Amino acid sequence: MTSSAKRVVAGLAAGWLLSAGAALADNATPVFGWVEKAELKPWDIKVKAKLDSGALTSSIDxxxxETFQKDDEDWVRFRFELEDEDSGDTVTEEVERPLYRTLTVRGAGGRDERPVVLLNLCVGDTVYEEQFSLRDRGEMFYPVLLGRRTIGHLGHLDVSKTFIHDAECGENAEFVEHEPEEDD
Structure with missing residues (x-):
């Protein structure tokens, strides 16, 4: 390779590195750690949420x-029993929500059908209306798991970090409404 060809290759490589570095330094897209504090709305319960890129749909304890009929529609009744990360208190809430869909989960333990509902969750300074499959996560360390659908709304995931943001959503917080996807 001639010296001028080497200079061209070096210049192209330097240009590529600079553009890649600029893309990584883009501050417009927020970065979140693999564990963040989140707040369930409207109950204002702060919980630890694990961001899990291996799961598509978010899940909550x-x-x-139980499912039931209300005004000729399928609804779900369930109970939260969550430890509030700020106060340390266990908060119990009875909740009723329309059934959004049913999720089939296949794994080593077999096949499991789970109801999915829409819930509001504050992460960072924004409230997101997201899909959550309902499951007893009492034996799990994190009561809330945020899957790829939710992570895609949040921003970038940095698996080397935790607790980059606190859940700070006041009355004037931005609200991102759930938009159905093709497989919803």
Whole structure:
């Protein structure tokens, strides 16, 4: 390779590195750690949420899950029993929500059908209306798991970090409404 060809290759490589570095330094897209504090709205319960890129749909710890009919529609009744990360208190709430869809989960333990509802969750300074499958996560360390659908709304995931943001959503917080996807 001639010296002028080497200079061209070096110049192209330097240009590529600069553009890649500029893209990584883009501050417009927020970065979140693999564990963040989140707040369930409207109950204002702060919880630890694990951001899990291996899951598509988010999941939340729910107990006594039962489906029922209300105004000729399928609804779900369930109970939260969550530790508030700020106060340390266990908060119990009975909740009723329209059934959004049913999720089939296949794994080593077999096949599991889970109800999915829409819930509002504050992460960072924004409230997101997201899909949550309901499951007893009492044996899990994190009561809330945020899957790829939710992570895609948040921004970038840095798996080397935790607790980059606190959940700070006041009355004037931005609200991002759930937009159905093709497989919803």
């Amino acid at each position: 729910a107990r006594d899950i």
